Amino acid sequence: MDFDLNEEQRLLKESIDGLLTDSYDFESRKKYMKEKGGWSKTVWLKLAEQGLLGLPFAEADGGFGGGGVETMIVMEALGKALVLEPYLATVVIGGGFLRHAGTDAQKTAHVPAIIDGSKTLAFAQLEKNSRYDLFDVTTTAKKKGDGWVIDGEKFVVLNGENADTLVVTARTKGDRRDKAGIGVFLVPADAKGVSKKGYPTQDGLHAADITFTGVEVGPDAVLGNPEDSLALIERVVDEARIALCAEAVGLMDESLKTTVEYIKTRKQFGVPIGSFQSLQHRASDMFVAAEQARSMSMFATMAGDFENVQERSNAVAAAKVQIGKSLKFVGQQAIQLHGGIGMTMEAKIGHYFKRLTMIENSFGDTDYHQRRVADGGGLI
Amino acid sequence: MDLAFTKEEQAFRQEVRSFLRDNVPPDTRRKLVEGRHLSKDEMVTWWRILNKKGWGVSHWPKQYGGTGWTSVQHYIFNEELQSYPAPQPLAFGVSMVGPVIYTFGNEEQKKQYLPRIANVDDWWCQGFSEPGSGSDLASLKTKAERKGDKWIINGQKTWTTLAQHADMIFCLCRTDPSAKKQMGISFIVFSMKSKGVTVRPIQTIDGGAEVNEVFFDDVEVPIENLIGEENKGWDYAKFLLGNERTGIARVGVSKERLRRIRDLAGKVESGGKPIIQDAAFREKLAACEIELKALELTQLRVVADEGKHGKGKPNPASSVLKIKGSEIQQTTTELLMEVIGPFAAPYDVHGDDGSNEAMDWTAQIAPSYFNNRKVSIYGGSNEIQRNIIAKAVLGL
Numbered sequence: 001m002d003f004d005l006n007e008e009q010r011l012l013k014e015s016i017d018g019l020l021t022d023s024y025d026f027e028s029r030k031k032y033m034k035e036k037g038g039w040s041k042t043v044w045l046k047l048a049e050q051g052l053l054g055l056p057f058a059e060a061d062g063g064f065g066g067g068g069v070e071t072m073i074v075m076e077a078l079g080k081a082l083v084l085e086p087y088l089a090t091v092v093i094g095g096g097f098l099r100h101a102g103t104d105a106q107k108t109a110h111v112p113a114i115i116d117g118s119k120t121l122a123f124a125q126l127e128k129n130s131r132y133d134l135f136d137v138t139t140t141a142k143k144k145g146d147g148w149v150i151d152g153e154k155f156v157v158l159n160g161e162n163a164d165t166l167v168v169t170a171r172t173k174g175d176r177r178d179k180a181g182i183g184v185f186l187v188p189a190d191a192k193g194v195s196k197k198g199y200p201t202q203d204g205l206h207a208a209d210i211t212f213t214g215v216e217v218g219p220d221a222v223l224g225n226p227e228d229s230l231a232l233i234e235r236v237v238d239e240a241r242i243a244l245c246a247e248a249v250g251l252m253d254e255s256l257k258t259t260v261e262y263i264k265t266r267k268q269f270g271v272p273i274g275s276f277q278s279l280q281h282r283a284s285d286m287f288v289a290a291e292q293a294r295s296m297s298m299f300a301t302m303a304g305d306f307e308n309v310q311e312r313s314n315a316v317a318a319a320k321v322q323i324g325k326s327l328k329f330v331g332q333q334a335i336q337l338h339g340g341i342g343m344t345m346e347a348k349i350g351h352y353f354k355r356l357t358m359i360e361n362s363f364g365d366t367d368y369h370q371r372r373v374a375d376g377g378g379l380i
Numbered sequence: 381m382d383l384a385f386t387k388e389e390q391a392f393r394q395e396v397r398s399f400l401r402d403n404v405p406p407d408t409r410r411k412l413v414e415g416r417h418l419s420k421d422e423m424v425t426w427w428r429i430l431n432k433k434g435w436g437v438s439h440w441p442k443q444y445g446g447t448g449w450t451s452v453q454h455y456i457f458n459e460e461l462q463s464y465p466a467p468q469p470l471a472f473g474v475s476m477v478g479p480v481i482y483t484f485g486n487e488e489q490k491k492q493y494l495p496r497i498a499n500v501d502d503w504w505c506q507g508f509s510e511p512g513s514g515s516d517l518a519s520l521k522t523k524a525e526r527k528g529d530k531w532i533i534n535g536q537k538t539w540t541t542l543a544q545h546a547d548m549i550f551c552l553c554r555t556d557p558s559a560k561k562q563m564g565i566s567f568i569v570f571s572m573k574s575k576g577v578t579v580r581p582i583q584t585i586d587g588g589a590e591v592n593e594v595f596f597d598d599v600e601v602p603i604e605n606l607i608g609e610e611n612k613g614w615d616y617a618k619f620l621l622g623n624e625r626t627g628i629a630r631v632g633v634s635k636e637r638l639r640r641i642r643d644l645a646g647k648v649e650s651g652g653k654p655i656i657q658d659a660a661f662r663e664k665l666a667a668c669e670i671e672l673k674a675l676e677l678t679q680l681r682v683v684a685d686e687g688k689h690g691k692g693k694p695n696p697a698s699s700v701l702k703i704k705g706s707e708i709q710q711t712t713t714e715l716l717m718e719v720i721g722p723f724a725a726p727y728d729v730h731g732d733d734g735s736n737e738a739m740d741w742t743a744q745i746a747p748s749y750f751n752n753r754k755v756s757i758y759g760g761s762n763e764i765q766r767n768i769i770a771k772a773v774l775g776l
Binding site: 001002003004005009069260263264274275277279280281283284285287288291292293294295296298299301302303318321322367370371373374375378379380 | 663773
């Protein structure tokens with residue numbers, strides 16, 4: 001039982017916090033947003049330089065062999081600084097598929113390029129009607145010779161416009177909501193038949209809707225078992241959820257800090273508004289919500305290594321519920337306590353609120369995960 | 381970071397668990413499960429079993445009978461007691477006055493009081509709150525005047541839990557009326573059998589009377605019954621209240637109650653099927669379990685922190701424990717009310733005499749719901765807790 005970071009983890013935290021303090025203030029972020037794809041290649045290469053893009057990969061694959069705690073540290077820091085760069089899509093999700101299911105050849109083809117920052121990935125999973133069910137897949141992959149032909153539509157693919165490689169879920173067998181018959185494919189973003197419609201998202205990131213029309217890929221495109229990869233997808237998406245929980249904790253910490261600073265300085269009736277008890281109590285409740293979220297983010301991080309899959313997914317679902325409830329409260333009250341200024345694009349607090357809000361609706365919202373916990377027999 | 385308990389800690393949990401299984405009187409356990417009040421005899425009997433085992437005052441320093449356990453072991457012990465469930469040691473003696481005496485008392489006082497606290501030879505009660513001094517405790521008016529070799533005590537305390545059983549009271553009394561309010565208070569202990577002490581029960585909305593008003597009318601107390609220094613009582617009171625940070629969340633109690641809810645919800649029918657099959661109910665239950673899991677983790681963070689860095693500088697997360705712990709306890713009693721539905725209504729006039737078997741498991745549920753409204757009020761109301769967070773943690 002230990003919730004402290006070890007020496008190496010402390011150094012990691014200092015190094016990423018330092019990097020982001022230097023290169024990621026709110027004004028710089030606005031500039032990065034205007035660069036191609038909506039994020040900064042320079043910052044991305046700095047992350048690479050510090051080894052952060054190789055963090056979770058095995059040393060044998062050129063990485064640093066970091067675990068869940070290391071990813072948690074990075075994601076919290078990225079959240080705190082409201083970072084736009086596609087760490088989740090590339091390192092956590094794309095990297096996760098490669099780590100858990102990649103062949104040596106696939107790893108050689110992709111991992112070094114992720115680590116040195118020259119390539120990014122995107123996860124093409126969501127469909128028009130699939131909502132949060134990972135097994136609800138209508139995009140098809142049909143065998144053709146040695147390879148596969150992919151047809152279908154994917155939506156809100158984060159970093160989809162920019163990515164060099166798309167990780168695509170597709171059905172090789174069965175009907176729309178069958179749990180068997182789902183495969184995962186590595187598809188070059190410039191493959192023939194891939195068409196992308198990119199757009200900015202509410203939280204300042206970029207995503208794309210992507211259509212696959214007769215896209216032909218070779219046998220080396222398959223990650224894991226093409227007919228039975230739901231467990232793989234669930235594992236990687238659980239890791240994405242865990243990472244999002246940590247990012248949300250970073251966002252909540254910064255939201256609370258910014259709000260408390262604001263109510264200490266903003267004066268009305270001749271006194272700082274933070275001297276009013278109703279505002280103090282609200283801020284205290286925000287603190288309670290953020291701490292409960294931090295506890296569950298740590299729990300989820302450690303649950304990522306649980307051997308029992310049901311226990312893991314129950315724990316991650318529970319964490320996503322707590323984070324969802326906490327982020328809604330902290331986010332909304334941060335705006336409320338800022339008053340009118342909180343409604344403006346100019347103030348940074350609104351941008352934290354928007355990112356938090358989008359996290360709630362990523363990979364299952366609060367109700368979705370609460371139902372999973374309820375139907376999974378509870379937590380006690 | 382590591383979530384797992386060590387092998388030794390797991391073995392310790394088993395040891396505690398089997399001790400409870402072999403030693404808690406079954407009727408005591410049943411009454412706790414059903415939310416009933418225990419008699420004085422039932423409680424004292426159990427505490428003496430615990431003390432005989434050497435676990436009666438587990439967190440005290442070893443030289444006064446403590447165990448020398450790690451903070452994680454204390455956590456496990458408490459959790460097992462709460463979730464078995466078995467009565468926890470009498471807080472007023474073991475967690476409150478005991479530590480004040482061994483920290484600030486003289487040798488004579490330690491010798492006189494500590495062993496008797498451990499074996500519950502004396503039942504202690506707490507004389508803090510007064511009718512005009514609740515959250516603003518330092519405004520208390522009960523007076524102790526020095527007259528020769530005696531203190532003469534006059535005034536009134538209230539909300540004195542289980543004073544009807546008490547042999548001894550530790551009391552905050554004003555000894556210097558001219559000093560600023562926190563400065564003129566002393567910590568004095570005396571016998572509840574003293575002449576001039578009157579105990580009057582307060583009937584609470586659950587129908588019980590576990591709290592009392594206590595009146596002091598020229599009560600004579602030997603001068604040596606002052607603990608520590610005169611007019612330093614407020615410091616000791618703060619020490620006492622800050623002493624138990626992690627027990628207050630009562631995670632084990634809520635866990636036990638949630639297990640009971642799940643069990644009952646599998647039996648009680650709604651719409652022709654067990655209520656647990658109702659999705660809305662199931663999700664409400666899950667929501668509460670998730671909140672409790674988060675609280676448990678928050679508590680473990682505090683426990684692990686204390687184990688590693690000592691109790692000196694409290695983890696800011698510790699202030700979450702009282703607020704969330706009490707809210708969750710209240711939610712569990714609400715869920716129990718929801719499970720039993722219309723059978724919440726009958727009032728158990730017969731008590732626990734077995735004359736109304738049908739009501740055995742339902743009769744205490746509404747009272748327990750009513751009674752649990754107190755948990756967000758006592759020990760520093762949740763509003764006071766929010767003041768503390770705003771001031772001490774957020775710097776507002």
